[in-house]
Amino acid sequence: MPFIPHTEADIAAMLDSIGASSLDALFDEIPVDLNCAGLGGIPPSLSEMAVTRLAHGRAAQDGFYSSFLGAGAYEHHIPAAVWQIVSRGEFYTAYTPYQAEASQGTLQLLYEYQTMMASLTGLDVSNASLYDGATALAEAVLMAVRANKAGVRRVLLPDTVHPRYRAVAQAMVKNQGIELVGVPFDKASGITDLAALEVMAGEAAALVIPQPNFFGALERVDALTDWAHAHAMLAIAVANPLALALLKPPGLWGEGTQTRGADICVGDGQPLGVPLSSGGPYFGFMTARQALVRQMPGRMVGRTVDLDGKPGFVLTLQAREQHIRRAKATSNICSNQGLLVTAATIHMALLGPEGLKNVALSSHANTRALIDKLVSLLGVERVFSSPFFHEAVIRVNIPVPDVLRALRAQGILGGYALGRDYPELADCILVCATETKTEDDLEQYRQQLERILSRRNGRDPSVPPCAYK
Amino acid sequence: MPFIPHTEADIAAMLDSIGASSLDALFDEIPVDLNCAGLGGIPPSLSEMAVTRLAHGRAAQDGFYSSFLGAGAYEHHIPAAVWQIVSRGEFYTAYTPYQAEASQGTLQLLYEYQTMMASLTGLDVSNASLYDGATALAEAVLMAVRANKAGVRRVLLPDTVHPRYRAVAQAMVKNQGIELVGVPFDKASGITDLAALEVMAGEAAALVIPQPNFFGALERVDALTDWAHAHAMLAIAVANPLALALLKPPGLWGEGTQTRGADICVGDGQPLGVPLSSGGPYFGFMTARQALVRQMPGRMVGRTVDLDGKPGFVLTLQAREQHIRRAKATSNICSNQGLLVTAATIHMALLGPEGLKNVALSSHANTRALIDKLVSLLGVERVFSSPFFHEAVIRVNIPVPDVLRALRAQGILGGYALGRDYPELADCILVCATETKTEDDLEQYRQQLERILSRRNGRDPSVPPCAYK
């Protein structure tokens, strides 16, 4: 009986105390005809040893790759200390800190996290996390619409925002009759087209501004922010938090001294100490101006004092949340991504402002070096002219799927094929080299790509066929 | 400055407080001509990320093998909980519990460990560990000699004891003028020759009795123990602690009701939750009869009470130890293998008596199955007739180094070549299959061995040459 401590004697004594004749008797309120015969369809119990062997086998089957994939999830070095502390039972096996006095560890950490995120984004307040960057964007859209006094239910969502984020936002807001309107990008620079925006002025509750955008390109965030405010819209930043160690924080976006900066900033916290993990768990972050704090979704931790006046921490502003406000809550979110926030907080504390900035700089330098190497090859060119941060788009003159498959056969994941989301960029690859990559890794990529391209005339016999269909 | 927190301002303020002009000034008592220029011969500092990459590369280079090696170190499944708890900072980064009140975690755990080991070996008292099984044997020999009222400095050490243990004991006791006398084994049964013993009666302080012995064979421990006592010698057991979940505990060895059992039991605790780890750290255990407690080396934890009468734990009988008794101490040991004992204690608690016995039984059954499979091959035979526990000797009819190298090329470590320590067994391999092995693993071994043996006439072209010379 894995994980069940009961001895025969325990069971007998307990049934006796209850006054029940058997375990079955405890289910006597369940209508008999609903009873299921058991879970025979589920494979039999394995010992920890056997599952360990199975899992190791599966992991070994998948192996490791030299990856140049970014597109919203980034490979960074995570200090060994981070997950050793995160895995401590006291963090790992606690619930949401409902009993504040018995949860000061988690609560203080969250308060520290909120402080770090507020500062990193240049805004006043942070919540304690949302599911991921994409749902955080959706929540920001809902928040902006709630905050809109005029009842406008339309939000401008540039095409340069991560396509998956746009899809999630769409799925999450459409049932509330909110319209998300795309904004095209300039084909030369790869950033949002300010001219196109002008056409859309007026009826929108907010403009979303990605920085860097999905192509790695740096948007003209000051102009966009000021434009949004000039048109009575909120400015919602979607940012890579690592980039913010280097880039102007959203809270300061805008030109001139009158600007108030972006109103809300969201993004995915994964680059801050969360392993790629095949896609999750990551965490969404959200910060905002103080004025919007009561519109925020998700938990927040506040500092207060105890009976003796000693400082301590509690969940606060719970009246926004579903367990109090129910149908009128700012969101239905309950469980969030607390443990990942724990990792991020320790990660940021270990790196500090200089360390985080160095990671950003090194990642960026690696991507620059890679791009330089690749565009030196015949048949490869850069696509967009804007400055980029740690990720950029290249165009290749043979079919992208073939290129990527051939690279994969050499243990290299060459990047993200943009054609899937942008048909006009079907010959383009989004590549990223973080600080984890060495000069040798970059050189491997270049050499392999050169080899692949140089055979462009015949079909390369070393390209394995696609496994699917 | 890795791991140094000092800021420039700190350094200035601290030097100021000291009244020193520079860091160099702090070393002004070191004779100038001894000053070394620095450690330029040591490679420059790497970031954690860079060392991580380097270490991962080295580990990947080594890879994994399907191993049938035992010979004193055994592959067992270790519950995931064990090392997750052991790695907790409070266990991992504490020192020897000199301040008992601030070390009740470690001290209580050690008391629990002592309890478990005493019971497992059937003896009264346990120390808190020695370096490894081999040094534990050496310490037992010294202890037996100390305890010998007649001043006899001779101990009988059968050839069936692990050759490395014998070597270590020799290195550690020879300077005190103690003589270790070998006892031959019976070539048919593979166990200590009782007849040969008779010849040696008289002048010895102790007889060492391995169970199982180095060949995996089960010694006639009752007869040996009684023989030792009949000749006024102490009986020193050297046991695999996992085997003791199944086998008669040394404290009960001997026939008839008058027997007092072995006097001391030592061994290596590695099978109790310690990974193979390329050879260490493991830990040596030692238990003994109460009467010998003051002769024991190493730390011991005792239960006592605090000022309020509440139970608590302290290091005790420290007057035996080097830091008090100095030149007259029972041993020079100071640091022991505490963290491994931590692992073993949690491991034993998780497995319990039934679990530990099941591991022993499964390991044994796997080895039996393997031996049956292998001896069914032409050219393979069992060597010794005695019953064995989870390890046994086979003879092959082509050179052992070739067999092992050919197996290794298939990812299999086929066992330990006995010729190195027993020239007369140059055609023999000691094999072991623990509970971690599946039927498929055993079958792989059989098939590969069959393939290798079937080519016995020509040199097998698939045998790679030896890398050395």
Added chain:
Amino acid sequence: MLIFEHAQTGRRAHAQAPYDAPAADDLPAELLRGTAPLLPESSELDVVRHYTRLSQKNFSIDTQFYPLGSCTMKYNPRACNTLAMLPQFLARHPLADAETGQGFFACLHELQEMLKQATGMAAVSLAPMAGAHGEFTGVAMIRAYHDARGDTARREIIIPDAAHGTNPATASMCGYTVREIPTDRQGNVDLEALRAVVGPHTAGLMLTNPSTLGVFEKAIVTILKIVHEAGGLAYYDGANLNAILGRVRPGDMGFDAIHINLHKTFSTPHGGGGPGAGPVGVSERLMPFLPIPYVLEERGLYRWAEEGDCSQSIGRLSAFGGNMGVLLRAWVYARMLGGVGLRRVADFATLNANYLAAELQKAGFDLAFPERRASHEFIVSLKKLKDATGVAAMDFAKRLLDYGFHAPTTYFPMLVPECLLIEPTETESKETLDAFVTAMAKVKEEAEMTPELVKGAPHTLPVRRLDDVKAARELDLAWKPV
């Protein structure tokens, strides 16, 4: 002390960052940051020590009995953590081709299949990242279903008053109006009230069974019949699945959509707030609307089902498909328990709850539904004690902390005054339950003899009772350097 207070300008954990990072001289100055963010400048030792010590200020399953009702705080097997964090799984990029992750996909696919078996649903998607996210998914599918049929007048979701707050909040997020229905004296849905609200506006019903009152909704078949006949669909909030695993399945009860909180029933850790995972299961008719991605198996090869595979899908719920690490932990758990073990979960969770209820009743506590069988949890009401002594459920809860027990859930469900919702889970031993009963009895006695002691609790924790009101009034959500 905050980590910021351990910090010092110029201090660094030097091993943790590449040195001499090259300047980003290609980036326009106006896009760069002027001042450094307020991250602590600390040494590695200070960070490790600070967070290790902070952790010690938490109660957790690994350190305390944690009978937090509705949260299923059972033992989180350590192997789940170890195996979910195997380096290949951790290093895998979410957008890497499926060919490079067949081992990983095999685990997810098995989990998907096991969840189908355990719930009796026709199909499962692992995408939602928590229970509430699963609820959203389920209700969005219900809406997509009606919309697809042009049945667009259905704009109401019926929810019992005992429901968890996520249920009504979810309905609102899906653009629905909530119709709350009362609970009867026995803790059941009031059937008359249900009949009164159903109709052509009914999009569906959301129900937790066993309910958050800790009792099994006996008339479940009738309830679903009423809803279905009115043209509505039925959503099952699987937060309490631990109570009935292998005994009765939501699919067999007739539900159209469900979620499962893997961080409850499948014992993945809650991490002080999350992450969870809330896979959804659906009946045949909702299958076309399942969110993406989910795992497809075709001729022995696995891949994600994506946009092209399911044109009617409600779409994506996350950028990269869900909380994979949580799913892997649940997979390990389910494989260790197996079919028989999963059924035992319900048996022993129920045994523990009923035993604890019986013992507490013997110790003089009032059960909210004494005539009912407890499911995996049950409610004690301290109303009488409060009236007699002034000691409220919250005071009582805080005093339990002093005895080394995490408090049960307080003031939820809101219907029962001064309630404690107690869920022991199957992984706790009789001894632990007995010790808890002793502590409960002791606190009751204290409440009667020395009520101030209880009202001033806790007394032995890192802080005494904290001022919630001040926290909300004088908002302090981020530290500012002085």
Added chain:
Amino acid sequence: MLIFEHAQTGRRAHAQAPYDAPAADDLPAELLRGTAPLLPESSELDVVRHYTRLSQKNFSIDTQFYPLGSCTMKYNPRACNTLAMLPQFLARHPLADAETGQGFFACLHELQEMLKQATGMAAVSLAPMAGAHGEFTGVAMIRAYHDARGDTARREIIIPDAAHGTNPATASMCGYTVREIPTDRQGNVDLEALRAVVGPHTAGLMLTNPSTLGVFEKAIVTILKIVHEAGGLAYYDGANLNAILGRVRPGDMGFDAIHINLHKTFSTPHGGGGPGAGPVGVSERLMPFLPIPYVLEERGLYRWAEEGDCSQSIGRLSAFGGNMGVLLRAWVYARMLGGVGLRRVADFATLNANYLAAELQKAGFDLAFPERRASHEFIVSLKKLKDATGVAAMDFAKRLLDYGFHAPTTYFPMLVPECLLIEPTETESKETLDAFVTAMAKVKEEAEMTPELVKGAPHTLPVRRLDDVKAARELDLAWKPV
């Protein structure tokens, strides 16, 4: 509560053992165990909870400042743990062929080379498993050297009275007689006394430098000259190497054999007692006697040097070559610090010690050697305080625990009455040192004002002062079921 008291007959952690293990019907009954051993029968949750809670009762570097003199309790980088526990290193069998472990051997070989560089010795063996084991190795080599020359009358080892207990104990284990020599007022070896004892019976001298008094032996060259001229060899106890790393090397001082406590200077964790590692370094003349195994590199391939390689070796010190996991941790540490970083260790360990000494002196504490430069540690004597208040060093130490600081080493070295040997290490920040000074001053004040408070300390730990005498008189070394 002991783990045995959480146990219950028939209870098990069921996931942790193969089921249905086949009987060992081939084994003779008389060789089998009759009754089961007294191991606890517990659930996995109970075990995890028990040991997690026990761990919280420890002070440790990760949770407290730990200025335990002579023990060098500095930050143990977490990366060392992670990387030493890479699965391939953990899974490697010690007897697997060297060809299968070239990556592993490369790390060890680098460590061997780095230690040679750091100590200035001609060769290093990584075999000894702790400092004392290294001492044994060193003295055994000295003996082997004399014996090999037929110089067998040398049967005495000279050891200063300030030496650690392992030094004399080691000499005895090697069959030597100990000649203790006194320390002068300045904390130096008494040269006259040394001259008086050396002679044809002298096998060697064992010395710690800086000594355990926290001062550098200025006349070290003279001392070694005296010993060498008498035909003896000199052994360096490297426990205090942290003080001089990169500043002065034992090899350059002229020592013949040394050990290094990797669990001190190279920051491998001490694990509540061990494991440590005590590699030995030797001068040219002792090279033939090095213990086996050590790592050989031949044409780019690594392997162990074994019996056949070195006929004069003193032999084996362990079954499988040493504490590999500790060595790997030290390798990671050394690679992260590099040559420059290792030198900084001594700089800042010394800065911290001298600063702390200066501040404590200002706070009214008596330094044992106020005219001397502190090395990486220093001694405070509480003799005056004791005389005035009755508060002994031990009381003082216990009271520091209440303030959240581990106590310094007490009553060692024995020469200084009521001493505290304080070693802050380089990884602690100025703030931490200042906080410690404040606590020291506070306890001093308490000792003066309310001595009983200090004598009754600790007051805030899991237990109050424990009765050592009872522990030794009424020996209770193992629990017995009642």
